[in-house]
Amino acid sequence: MTENCVNCHNPHGSVNDAMLKTRAPQLCQQCHSGDGHTSSAYLGNTSMGSSVNDNAFTGGRSCLNCHSQVHGSNHPSGKLLQR
Amino acid sequence: MNTKINLITLALLSSCSFGVLAQGYGLANAKTDSVKFDAWKCKRCVVETGTTGSISAGIAYNSEDDIYSANAFNSSNEVTGKVDADIRYRGEKGYQANVNAHNLGMDNGRMDIDVGKQGVYNINVNYRTFAHYESNSALSPYQQIGSDYLTLPDNWVTAGSSPDMTMLNSSLNPLELSLNRDRYGMGVEYQTESLLTTYVNFQREDKTGTKTTSGSIYNQSMMLAEPVDYTTDILNAGIKLKGDNWFTSLNYTGSVFKNDNSQLGFDSAFNPTFGAQTSGYMSLDPDNEAHTVSLLGQYNLAKTNLSGRLLIGQMTQDQSLTSIGYGYDLPAESIDAKVDITGMTLKATTRLNREWRVSGSYDYNDRDNKTQIEQWTQISINDVTGEAEYNTPYDLTTQRAKLSADYRISQGIKLDAGYDFERDERSYQDRETTDENNLWARVRVNSFDKWNMWFKGSFSQRDGSEYQASETSSTEQNALLRRYYLADRDRSQIEARFSHTPLTDLTVDFGARYSLDDYTDTEIGLTESTDTYYDVNVHYAVNADVSLNAFYNHQTIESEQSGSSSFSVANWQADIEDTIDYIGAGISYRNLMDSRLKLGLDYTYSDSDSTTQVSQGVTGDYGDYFAKVHNLNLYGEYQATDNMSVRVDYQMENYLDNDASNDISADTIWNVVSFGNVDHDYTAHMVMLSMTYRL
Numbered sequence: 202m203t204e205n206c207v208n209c210h211n212p213h214g215s216v217n218d219a220m221l222k223t224r225a226p227q228l229c230q231q232c233h234s235g236d237g238h239t240s241s242a243y244l245g246n247t248s249m250g251s252s253v254n255d256n257a258f259t260g261g262r263s264c265l266n267c268h269s270q271v272h273g274s275n276h277p278s279g280k281l282l283q284r
Numbered sequence: 285m286n287t288k289i290n291l292i293t294l295a296l297l298s299s300c301s302f303g304v305l306a307q308g309y310g311l312a313n314a315k316t317d318s319v320k321f322d323a324w325k326c327k328r329c330v331v332e333t334g335t336t337g338s339i340s341a342g343i344a345y346n347s348e349d350d351i352y353s354a355n356a357f358n359s360s361n362e363v364t365g366k367v368d369a370d371i372r373y374r375g376e377k378g379y380q381a382n383v384n385a386h387n388l389g390m391d392n393g394r395m396d397i398d399v400g401k402q403g404v405y406n407i408n409v410n411y412r413t414f415a416h417y418e419s420n421s422a423l424s425p426y427q428q429i430g431s432d433y434l435t436l437p438d439n440w441v442t443a444g445s446s447p448d449m450t451m452l453n454s455s456l457n458p459l460e461l462s463l464n465r466d467r468y469g470m471g472v473e474y475q476t477e478s479l480l481t482t483y484v485n486f487q488r489e490d491k492t493g494t495k496t497t498s499g500s501i502y503n504q505s506m507m508l509a510e511p512v513d514y515t516t517d518i519l520n521a522g523i524k525l526k527g528d529n530w531f532t533s534l535n536y537t538g539s540v541f542k543n544d545n546s547q548l549g550f551d552s553a554f555n556p557t558f559g560a561q562t563s564g565y566m567s568l569d570p571d572n573e574a575h576t577v578s579l580l581g582q583y584n585l586a587k588t589n590l591s592g593r594l595l596i597g598q599m600t601q602d603q604s605l606t607s608i609g610y611g612y613d614l615p616a617e618s619i620d621a622k623v624d625i626t627g628m629t630l631k632a633t634t635r636l637n638r639e640w641r642v643s644g645s646y647d648y649n650d651r652d653n654k655t656q657i658e659q660w661t662q663i664s665i666n667d668v669t670g671e672a673e674y675n676t677p678y679d680l681t682t683q684r685a686k687l688s689a690d691y692r693i694s695q696g697i698k699l700d701a702g703y704d705f706e707r708d709e710r711s712y713q714d715r716e717t718t719d720e721n722n723l724w725a726r727v728r729v730n731s732f733d734k735w736n737m738w739f740k741g742s743f744s745q746r747d748g749s750e751y752q753a754s755e756t757s758s759t760e761q762n763a764l765l766r767r768y769y770l771a772d773r774d775r776s777q778i779e780a781r782f783s784h785t786p787l788t789d790l791t792v793d794f795g796a797r798y799s800l801d802d803y804t805d806t807e808i809g810l811t812e813s814t815d816t817y818y819d820v821n822v823h824y825a826v827n828a829d830v831s832l833n834a835f836y837n838h839q840t841i842e843s844e845q846s847g848s849s850s851f852s853v854a855n856w857q858a859d860i861e862d863t864i865d866y867i868g869a870g871i872s873y874r875n876l877m878d879s880r881l882k883l884g885l886d887y888t889y890s891d892s893d894s895t896t897q898v899s900q901g902v903t904g905d906y907g908d909y910f911a912k913v914h915n916l917n918l919y920g921e922y923q924a925t926d927n928m929s930v931r932v933d934y935q936m937e938n939y940l941d942n943d944a945s946n947d948i949s950a951d952t953i954w955n956v957v958s959f960g961n962v963d964h965d966y967t968a969h970m971v972m973l974s975m976t977y978r979l
Binding site: 204205208215216217218223224227230231232233234235236240241242243244245246247248249251253254255256257259260261262263265266267269270272274275276277278279280281283284 | 496497498499500503505507546547564565566567568569570601603605606607610612614618619660661662663673678680710753760761762764765767768769808809810843845847848849851855856858860862863864892893894896897898899900902903904905906907909910911943944945946947948952953955956958
């Protein structure tokens with residue numbers, strides 16, 4: 202996460218906001234697979250009634266709704282990138 | 285005529301600036317004691333003095349409400365003025381000045397002024413502004429936007445979920461999300477008679493605006509307007525020295541970043557939960573500095589070029605940690621971060637004979653993180669005491685070695701091929717060492733009459749030390765996870781380009797490229813990615829006055845990744861397909877109306893789209909996620925008099941985008957207070973009238 206801008210961004214342009222190579226949550230799930238909500242399958246709109254925009258995992262800013270400090274933070278309790 | 289004096293005269297006159305000199309006949313070696321410089325008259329080389337160039341001024345009008353259109357029109361104001369200039373002044377004895385301006389007065393404009401004496405010194409003053417507009421319809425109940433503490437209205441009633449916030453809808457106000465940068469710079473360059481040049485440049489950049497962030501307390505989040513008020517100062521200085529076959533320079537670059545805001549605080553819109561927090565604080569980008577010193581050199585022998593660079597640098601950050609709302613003991617007031625950078629590059633190219641040329645290079649870059657490791661107590665709502673974590677000072681060392689050869693098979697057919705090796709060594713990450721071997725080859729064919737083409741193929745393989753999906757992230761990862769920037773990977777690429785001139789006035793260019801990334805050892809994470817691209821461009825000069833051009837590009841990027849919701853083998857899959865289509869055509873028509881009128885028309889259409897599908901038994905998709913833009917530019921320029929021309933520009937932009945996951949209002953998601961729907965859907969027009977005066 203800390204190495205290089207091109208780990209997540211494509212400087213030559215992308216279909217995604219912020220020139221990300223892949224959108225959240227998929228981009229984050231390519232590197233995070235912990236035992237918990239990181240690894241769940243976020244299906245989006247399905248015929249079973251779930252929607253992409255009715256929950257904080259896929260709607261709004263997705264993972265960044267809570268983990269917004271993706272570029273790091275100067276907070277002593279910043280390990281989860283929330284502060 | 286005395287031959288010797290003539291040689292000196294010609295040397296002086298033919299290089300109106302100090303130029304490269306031949307050994308022995310160098311100007312520095314000339315015996316000039318008895319030469320009567322005062323009696324010389326420059327007759328052969330006539331230097332035109334005076335001012336030449338052009339200056340133009342324009343005024344533009346656009347009435348679009350959606351501020352996103354300002355990105356295309358360079359202005360968010362309804363009426364805006366601009367100045368362009370391209371002025372050159374040449375005086376006696378080599379004094380000169382240049383003034384260049386482009387769109388000065390608009391939101392993306394610049395100006396450059398150079399004053400100096402040719403071959404002796406130059407003083408430069410420059411200014412540049414650029415802006416990016418995201419939205420002016422993001423909605424927020426927060427007040428004091430732009431400050432470092434966002435408050436909710438006095439009559440706010442907190443609730444457990446956003447639809448139950450009774451004051452939410454009545455408190456929503458639109459806010460502008462945009463960023464503006466103003467850069468001011470000046471520089472001086474001074475060249476001495478011994479061909480030593482020294483320079484110093486300084487630039488200050490002020491970046492202001494508002495951007496999107498989210499604040500969260502436990503499992504509740506609110507989208508917030510983050511204030512941006514940064515200053516970056518960059519100082520650049522150095523000495524350059526050159527000789528007959530060599531060049532060297534010693535350079536220093538330093539940059540200092542300051543943020544006027546060190547943290548962002550906000551009232552919580554939700555009922556307090558664990559820990560009874562009613563407000564939150566998040567850290568904003570801390571002040572920091574970076575300094576580097578580099579030594580560059582180049583040496584040219586008859587058939588060989590050598591060049592190299594040495595670099596040392598240091599980056600530091602010791603801004604006080606954000607401790608408002610943090611109740612635990614701090615082992616230190618600031619992280620006192622320090623990273624040392626060391627770099628070295630060596631390159632050599634040699635021409636063995638008429639057919640063969642060989643190049644090699646080696647690059648070393650080391651990032652040594654010297655930040656002290658301390659134990660930091662994390663605010664936790666699960667335990668009473670909080671969990672302790674250590675900061676991890678990541679180190680990275682990268683080495684690259686390249687070897688390539690060019691072989692001229694025959695006239696017009698050239699083959700080049702090479703081998704590249706890269707080794708990355710990392711600390712505190714899942715994999716200590718990764719190695720990548722890359723083999724490539726290209727054939728260029730220029731021997732056909734109306735055709736030029738080249739073909740390129742490459743294959744690279746990355747592997748490395750043992751992969752341990754360890755505990756260096758805050759929670760343990762699935763052992764089968766392979767992060768794509770560390771994972772074993774086979775990458776294949778092929779590319780071909782053609783240029784065909786069937787008629788002297790008609791050129792057709794087309795090409796295609798395909799690449800495949802196969803993550804061979806990955807079971808959880810990104811497993812495969814393909815990228816297909818092709819394009820065609822046509823240019824036709826119908827006659828001396830009319831030319832046409834048209835183009836079409838297409839790109840498709842497909843990615844596959846797997847995950848596991850059971851913390852074991854893969855049990856879900858995601859497939860993403862991104863497609864981009866870009867098409868355009870233009871025509872320009874000169875010398876109409878007795879050679880006084882020039883007309884032009886350009887049209888482009890761009891459609892970018894992304895489809896995401898996730899399957900776990902059932903398959904779901906992420907809805908419509910696209911951006912479609914039509915742009916039309918029409919202009920007419922009329923030469924009213926010999927020195928003055930008038931121009932009218934008309935621009936149109938039709939913009940439509942959609943992000944299904946943000947087709948929401950502020951309270952659609954129970955635990956998120958969002959900005960609402962910030963999609964764009966507009967057709968904007970701009971008209972500009974400008975006048976150019978030729979000096």
